[in-house]
Amino acid sequence: MTTIGFIGLGIMGGPMAANLVRAGYDVIGFDLGAERLAKLREDGGRAATSLPEAVGEADIVITMLPDSPDVEAVALGEDGVIAAVKPGTLYIDMSSIAPLTARRVAEAGAAAGVRTLDAPVSGGEPGAIGGTLSIMVGGSDADFEAARPVFEALGKTIVHVGGAGAGQTVKAANQLVVGGTYALVAEALVLLEASGVDGKRGLDVLAGGLAASRILELKRQTMVDREFTPGFRIDLHHKDMGIVQSAARAAEVSLPMAGLVAQLIASARAQGYGTLDHSALLKVIENLSGRSEG
The missing domain is CATH 1.10.1040.10 (N-(1-d-carboxylethyl)-l-norvaline Dehydrogenase; domain 2)
Structure with a gap:
């Protein structure tokens, strides 16, 4: 079973993580809100007590965060995603952030041997709940194909639009x-x-x-x-x-x-x-x- 570390279980991230559980993935979530972690457990996922715990053994990591500074802190921080994951892990940021930030994350990932995609979504909360999101993906062809089954559990319109930052x-x-x-x-x-x-x-x-x-x-x-x-x-x-x-x-x-x-x-x-x-x-x-x- 593929293990997914999911960071950010808010209005969008919570239902997305639940859809991944329903699709058969082992989802380990982390969020600063205790009620959001409880909801993930109710949906069949596992709740981590820290970011490193959520992503350390994950095959794929997804972040769904409010803004560019949040992604920079979570992805690039001393105890962040890129520092905590295994080399070769596929890291997909599905937040809506600045293209420049997405490219910075991709560069840091490449230097650490971490594969990265920027994959923001459209469709709002109804699309997140229904698994009908539109997903626009930036990154390499190979990484996009590796992530396709995950995207298919989350959305209906899934398009690889270019290199790093293109999705944003x-x-x-x-x-x-x-x-x-x-x-x-x-x-x-x-x-x-x-x-x-x-x-x-x-x-x-x-x-x-x-x-x-x-x-x-x-x-x-x-x-x-x-x-x-x-x-x-x-x-x-x-x-x-x-x-x-x-x-x-x-x-x-x-x-x-x-x-x-x-x-x-x-x-x-x-x-x-x-x-x-x-x-x-x-x-x-x-x-x-x-x-x-x-």
Whole structure:
């Protein structure tokens, strides 16, 4: 049985680890939250009391962490993943982080004889629970093929997009499109309702035409209902838009729409909506038009 050390058992990592257990892997998890470790035990996994304990004998290590500094600390620290694993271990970081950080981890891994992949995901908590995530993978062909069975237990769309850091670049592009689409759907809904048109019916039409999108498919009713229970929080999308802007500077390209989307998301966070779903961009657009419902 392949042993997987899984670090980070939060909203995304917890259900992902559970899916790996169900797929027949021996999963040893570590997280700073005791309740998250207890949940992994309930799901059939094993709970470690330290990071080295979780990864020391693992064949594969997965990290699912909030941001680049967290990954740098966990991957590159004195008692981190690369220092603690056996040579030849496959280390897959599935966090959403800066491409530069992913390349640093890959370089450190290569120097230590550790194989690395950056494999961020899209699909939010529902995708993590259902095992239907989209996974964009950066790294070598051989390491991607070695990891494919693991990815197939976690997602449905699995694409090797290039070398180290490429997965994170594709994830940044994904978050740009998602954020921009939410902003446009929000503006469309505000326009419809302010013009006396039933918002639900209007969005139903849009969802059946050229304007159709996955966001309109899944989120139009909750946006009409102003139901913003987080599947993916504004706070995290704010972080991701910082990654988009940093990647744009590194690539020396101008992305004016990215700047606007980043400012709208920053405004949502500043207005106290950081813990809400990213569809809460609707509240920002309503506030700009003086149509806030409170």
